[in-house]
Amino acid sequence: LAHGHSGDPAYDNVVLHVVWEEDTPILRAGGERIPCLTLKDRTPPGLLEAYQRLEQERSWVPCQPSIGKAPEIVRLNWLDRLAVERLEQKNAAIEEALRATGNHWEEAFYRSLARAFGLKVNAEPFEALARSLPLLTLARHKNDPVQLEALLFGQAGLLDEPCEEEYPQMLAREYRFLKHKYGLASLPASQWKFLRLRPANFPTIRLAQFAALVHRSAHLLSCVLDARNIRELEHLFSATPGEYWNTHYRFGHPSTRREKVPGRDFIRLLIINTVVPFLFHYGKVKSQEQYQKRALALLEELPAERNSMIENWQAMGIKARNAAHSQALIQLKTMYCTPRRCLECAIGTALLKQENS
Structure with a gap:
């Protein structure tokens, strides 16, 4: 009655009206009463009070x-079900990445991995950088770590500021050549956030580590699919940047010498938030259950x-x-x-x- 359905012929096919408490009978258009199930008398008082x-x-x-x-x-048992549910929920973001790349699995994984390298603070600029710099372009220079860094730091807009040190000057020269060669347009440096970050999480360090990872292999998803255990994945993502970064966290600011190998906690976050969801979804789409099982096994091992x-x-x-x-x-x-x-x-x-x- 409250919705104006009583007497509407469209509702004559209703076989049962379920309510908490029946205050008014509901009739079909011909005046026949629709059977009603009242829940109030069938619900134990203790159950209602507990709810x-x-x-x-x-x-x-x-x-x-x-x-x-x-x-x-x-x-x-509920936690086991929720772990799978969470992976299935992440499928939507992977599907979007695949649509944006024309169903190119390696490119989609590259973009998602770049976003993960930015953590929460720099996720958006990292992903924007990956979108502006296709994996294929990076792959052409995978054997030259200087050119890889030139492309990544140049596209990020982090080579625009003048610097007296030779290494960033060399990167800037390389980038100017590559920018013209590939018709690239760099991103504004202002989008990168350094404030309140630990130096190890500065975007400059994460970009240098990302360059080292691509130098190790441009076929990142293939490496992930081939990895047999956590140890092999941790080795893949532990790629260490070049010598300059052992004494720097930012261009032009020397620091105490320290190798900038990615930390184990950071690598494990990459595996949990990017590698495992891609493995799981890849197995689902390709009907290869072994990848889904491996994804869950990785989570259980970590x-x-x-x-x-x-x-x-x-x-x-x-x-x-x-x-x-x-x-x-x-x-x-x-x-x-x-x-x-x-x-x-x-x-x-x-x-x-x-x-x-």
Whole structure:
């Protein structure tokens, strides 16, 4: 009645009207009453009260006071399902990258990996740089680390400022030649963020490491597909920049000597956030289940991520045993707990059943 459907012939095919409490009968156009299922009398009072407590709870997650009561087997099975769900959710971004590159898997992976190198702060400029500088162009110069750095730093706009040191001057000369050769247009240097970053995360260092990675192999996705274990992937991504960067974090600013090999935590983030989703989606699209299994095995082999969200879960007694669990807990918090989808959560429904038993 409230929606004006009573008496509408289009609704004569309705076989059952489901409501919480029936206040007014619903009739077909011919006056026949539509059968009605009332839920209020069929819902145990304890179940409703338990759900209302979840809805009213203002803790970090709605079930925080009682989550420890959920059976461990329920929690573990749910985390396994959520780890897969999170990978499937990431398929959309990979599909978009594939569409943008004409279904070119290597180029799409290159762009996604570049974005990951920027971490959260410089993800956008890193991806913009990769879009403006095709992998094929870099691949033509993969055997010359100086030209690779010239292309990447020049396209990034980071060679525009005059510098008295010989190495950046050489890069600038190389870039001017390559820019003209390929008809490139550099990005504004102002988009790169250095403020409040640890020097090891400066975009200059990440760009130098990215250049070293391409120097090691321009067929990055192929290397990932061929890698048999974590150790081989960690070796691939541990490419070390040239000598200049051992004594610099930025052009023209000498620093204490330190080799700028990518850290293990950084490499593992690359594997978790880029390598694993691509492996999983590649296996799905190509109907090669071994890649999907390998993606999940990599997550199970890697240690759990360390961040504030995982620490909050741990404080509640929910410990992530590996990266598959930490990814699952991120999915649980963002996609179920925060939007309060307790009735769609295996832990939430298990707790509600306990309350009503």
